[in-house]
Every structure is written in structure tokens, then in C-alpha cells.
Amino acid sequence: MGLPANILQVEGLVRAAPDNRDLLVLACMAYSGMAIIIEDDAPMRAAALYAKGQAYGMRALGQHHGFRKARDAGQPFEAAVRKIDSKSYLPALLWTGVNWAQGINLRLDDPMALVDGAKVKALMDQVVSIDTDYFHGLAHVIRGAYFTMMP
DSSP states (O other), rough: HHHHHHHHHHHHHHHHHHTHHHHHHHHHHHHHHHHHHHHTTTTHHHHHHHHHHHHEEEEEETTSSHHHHHHTOOOOHHHHHHHHHOOHHHHHHHHHHHHHHHHHHHTTTTTHHHTTHHHHHHHHHHHHHOOOOOOHHHHHHHHHHHHHHHH
């Protein structure tokens, strides 16, 4: 069956239950996995997959009352992310950031892409503040990559 078929299956489940955070995170993770497989051969397609994964992650994060309320009030993204303090949101925080970071990595020649690096850092900072070892400390790796990109 393979990952593309699994993505189609997850997409169908998300359509059936569009507010199911677990399914949104699963879709976010699946798109990240698919994108990393094709990144070298089809970077533009991978960037589109990372963007789709990021969008699913943002939908999952949008279910957090504090985050949603802060964003609706016009607070900066970084401040809204700090409202998320529940371990149950760690997968959404991490995988949204992974998709976003990898998308930026494919557009390093675009100065506007680097602007979003601060948002990725905010997501990873929040993961670390909730559980520094979550998913084998992947947030530290992404934060490190962020710091190597910044002048």
C-alpha cells in the first residue's frame, strides 16, 4: 500500500472528522514523511507537501483555546504559541514545526522564508519548555538548525 495510500486514507478520515486533532496531527506527520522521501528528487513537490502538513498542524494547534484566542485577539504568533502548555499538544507543536522548518530549508534563497524561522523557533521552544526530551529531543535539533541559519 505505501505512504501515498496511507495519506489518502488519512485525508478521507480528516474529511469525515475535520476537527479530530489526532487525525490532523497524523496528516501533518504523514505529509512530513512523504516530503522527506521525495525532497532530493522533487524539491518543489516536497515544499508543497510540507506546506500541506504545516496547514494540518496549524489546524490542530487552532483547537487549543488559549492559542486560538490569542491569535483571534491579534497577538503575535510567538505569544500565542506560549499559551499552549499541555503535553497533549506536543505532537502538533513538533510536527507543525518540522513541516515549517523543512519547507524553509527548501527555500533558503528566499529571504521571506527565513522570516518564518522565528515562528518555527517559537514552536520548538515551546516543545522544549513542556518536555525537553519529547521525540528524542528533536526540537533541539531543529532549534540548532535555526541558529545556524541566522546571521
